[in-house]
Amino acid sequence: MTYEEFADTRLAPLLRYAVMLTGDPHQAQDLVQETMVRVQLNWRRVARADAPERYVRRMLTNQYVDWRRGSWVRRVLLRAEPDPTLPVPTDHAQSAVDRDQIWSWLSRLPRRQRAALVLRYYEDLPDVEIADILGCAVGTVRSSISRALATLRAEYVEA
Amino acid sequence: MIEDDLRAAFVRHEPMTPSTGPLRAAIDRLAATRRRRRQRFQAAGVTLALLAALGVGVPQLRPERPAEDSLPSVQPADSQSGALNVLLVGVDGFGAKPPYRLADSILLVHIPADRSRPYLISLPRDLEVSVPGRGTDKLSSAFFTGATEPQPDLDPGYDLTRRVVADLTGVRVDAGAVLTFTGLRRITEAVDGVEVCLPNEVRSSHSRRVFPAGCQRLDGAASVDLLRQRRYLPDGAFDRDRNAQRYVAGLIRRAVAQDVLSNPVRLTALLSAAGEGLTVDDDGLPLTKLLRVLPELKSVDPVGLSLPVGPLTDNVQRVRLDPKQGPAFFAALGEDRLAQWVAQHPEQVNAVR
Structure with a gap:
């Protein structure tokens, strides 16, 4: 598989995944951009992996989990040019976001917990694969998901 | 829910x-x-090749250091008559932080007393040698040792390498130069590209370039790319050394075609093109003397030679001189009878064209 072929089919799913992780289309673009640049520069190594897609997803997830607060700013400045074609959320979508409390609660979760939730409830991956992507034990995946769900339930009660 | x-x-x-x-x-x-x-x-090391071209005479032209004997007629008897040995060192790591320097290509250019033609002798970077202050180590480490302590500087790296090479070969090093990757690129561009003839296809592991078998004209970036390739070549660093010789041969041909070597003005322009990427050693042999040698050369088609090395030892990271052939080779070099040695050992000659 070449990098081009990989990007043809996998870029869109990765971008959707990044949107779910970050909750923000701009940050998602930056995250995917940074990851995919490294993928392209090291394509030989990526292609050698047993499952290149999972390998890239792991790169992206690590990047997200490790991304320091504040460094977003730098990343945004690095973006080559402002992107006029970026879809601006419509009023309707914006108000939907405002109404969407569970979405905003997600942003308060620790990043690893949020990643675990996205991988299980959006990507529908089995716990074993989630553990591989997050680089931890299966038990750790389960406990962080249950902790995250408990946090969200507590928010529900308060709301 | x-x-x-x-x-x-x-x-x-x-x-x-x-x-x-x-x-x-x-x-x-x-x-x-x-x-x-x-x-x-990431400078790829092998820049050194360049120099070889220079080896034919260039290294001495540092413009800001005017030669003392700029009146050639004053000392006509002083013209260099014996054999000449010019050391060319290609280093990597240029611009890297923290700075590091490894001499990846080390080429000795030998010009015999009869001025028949230049010989390019590649000294393997993994050759086991005795490095002052470091004990037994690879040849490439001499530059690193000299160039990093106490502060990063090309000149002490060259000096230590020269000492090690002189000890190893037993010949006097008359002049020399250090070339970084940037210098290599600039010099290549100054002569408008260099034709390199490869026996086999080379695929770059650093870029998407593929260098087909046969002759091709390379620009500065492509030259650097080619001379960096080692990992996936069948014979590793040895093949890289051969490619460096091929590049140098092409550079010399190019310089001759443009009448650079016999024209001091063009030569100076070529050298200044390398800028800070080129450090020259003019302590040994002043530039003007070296320049006088150039018109004496009967042929500028160089002979590329590989140092006779033994089989890989227990430590596969290093190579040792062939216990019989090695000393014989250095004796021939020291006594200026390489032509005879080459006739007896055609297998050590690399096709550079």
Whole structure:
């Protein structure tokens, strides 16, 4: 598989995944951009992996989990040019976001917990694969998901 | 139930996903930029080749240091009459932080007393030698040792390498130069590209370039790329050394075609093109004397030679001199009878064209 072929089919799913992780289309673009640049520069190594897609997803997830607060700013400045074609959320979508409390609660979760939730409830991956992507034990995946769900339930009660 | 809400929330936000077209273009742009920057910084070592071309005479032309004997007629008897040995060292790591320097290509250019033609002798970077202050180590470590302590500087790296090479070969090093990757690129561009003839295809592991078998004209960046390739070549660093010789042979041909070597003005222009990427040693042999040698050469088609080395030892990272052939070779070099040695050992000659 070449990098081009990989990007043809996998870029869109990765971008959707990044949107779910970050909750923000701009940050998602930056995250995917940074990851995919490294993928392209090291394509030989990526292609050698047993499952290149999972390998890239792991790169992206690590990047997200490790991304320091504040460094977003730098990343945004690095973006080559402002992107006029970026879809601006419509009023309707914006108000939907405002109404969407569970979405905003997600942003308060620790990043690893949020990643675990996205991988299980959006990507529908089995716990074993989630553990591989997050680089931890299966038990750790389960406990962080249950902790995250408990946090969200507590928010529900308060709301 | 909260799980269902979560799933629904994720799906509901899918439309937030931006389109991938502009993102993909941005990725390609940024990757290209970083690839260029990486090539610039990771300097690939083998720059040295360049020098060889220079070996034919160039290294002495540092413009800001006017030669003392700029009146050639004053000392006509002083013209260099014996054999000459010029040391060319190609280093990597240029511009890297923290700075490091490894001499990846070390080439000794030998010009016999009869001025028949130049010989290019590649000294393997992994050759086991005795390095003052470091004990037994690889030849490439001499430059590193000299150039990094106490502070990064090319000159002490060259000096130590020269000492080690002189000890190893037993010949006097009359002049020399250090070339970084930037210098290599600039010199190549100054002569408008260099034709290199390869016996086999070479695929770059640093870029997407593929160098087909046969002769091809390379620009500065492509030359650097080619001379960096080692890892996937069948014979590793030895093949890289051979490619360096091929490059130097092409550079010499090019310089001759442009009448650079016999024209001091053009030669100076060529050398200043290398700028800080080129450090020259003019302590041994002043430039003007070396220049006088140039018109005396009967042929500028160099002979590329490999040092006779023994089989890989227990330590596969290092190579040792062949216990019989090695000393015999150095004796021939010291006594200036390489032509005879080459006739007896045609297997050590590399086709450079």
